Amino acid sequence: MDPGVADEAGFPTGDSDDAWAGADPFDIGPFRNRSEADDPAENLEPERKDRPKHVRKGGFVSFLVELPVLILVALVVAVLIKTFFVQAFFIPSGSMIPTLEIDDRVMVNKLSYTFGEPDRGDIVVFDSPFAAASKDESFVASAWKAVKESLGIQTALVPDDLIKRIMALPGETIEIKDNVVFIDGVPIDEPYLPPGVIMQDFGPQAIPDGMVFVMGDNRSSSQDSRKFGSIPQDTIVGRAFVRLWPFDRFGSL
Numbered sequence: 001m002d003p004g005v006a007d008e009a010g011f012p013t014g015d016s017d018d019a020w021a022g023a024d025p026f027d028i029g030p031f032r033n034r035s036e037a038d039d040p041a042e043n044l045e046p047e048r049k050d051r052p053k054h055v056r057k058g059g060f061v062s063f064l065v066e067l068p069v070l071i072l073v074a075l076v077v078a079v080l081i082k083t084f085f086v087q088a089f090f091i092p093s094g095s096m097i098p099t100l101e102i103d104d105r106v107m108v109n110k111l112s113y114t115f116g117e118p119d120r121g122d123i124v125v126f127d128s129p130f131a132a133a134s135k136d137e138s139f140v141a142s143a144w145k146a147v148k149e150s151l152g153i154q155t156a157l158v159p160d161d162l163i164k165r166i167m168a169l170p171g172e173t174i175e176i177k178d179n180v181v182f183i184d185g186v187p188i189d190e191p192y193l194p195p196g197v198i199m200q201d202f203g204p205q206a207i208p209d210g211m212v213f214v215m216g217d218n219r220s221s222s223q224d225s226r227k228f229g230s231i232p233q234d235t236i237v238g239r240a241f242v243r244l245w246p247f248d249r250f251g252s253l
Helices: 058-084 130-135 139-150
Strands: 088-089 104-109 123-127 163-169 171-178 180-183 202-207 211-215 235-244
Touching: 088 235, 163 171, 163 180
Parallel strands: none
Antiparallel strands: 088 104, 104 235, 123 163, 123 235, 163 211, 171 180, 171 202
């Protein structure tokens, strides 16, 4: 075999050491190491900038297609939260002054009495006895109202709802005498009332089972159970537990 001649695999042939002279020891023909650039697997994904425009815009177009669905899902979630869990209300009147001022915003927990019973002193939102006729509305009207309330478009308490404080519980007897509220003949402490509050004498009146007696904190300017009587517990929407607005009066109720 002629020295210095390479075989088909690229190796020098011949018995002489000269056959290997000048040969690259790392050059092993088709078995030599390939750089990363030689690996086609590394070049399967083209650079983003080199992609066609319709491919690059695909993610944005997909987002636009999905946006209405996302908005619909968000509305459904908002309605479910408003319907079953918590709801924001603003205060349209002064019947709860000084605890709640006009235009205050409160959050109402609708699960408060699902797992518990009302307590004296709770501030509650309930169906207004003056607006019973408005409850006979269609499903579509009711759903639209729920959407508006969830979006904050309609959050007023009137005419459908009122907010007052629970004063007497089922089976108790309430009486107002000399500007003091008595429950079963015992005067109760009301630190939330302003000094010098004036109340007309009332009662005594027994509270039926399944009912509660409610009053506004603004005792001289509140239409409450002294006018329309005790309210059924199942008309209570929920308990107001926090004042959200204004920020300088933020706090629990």
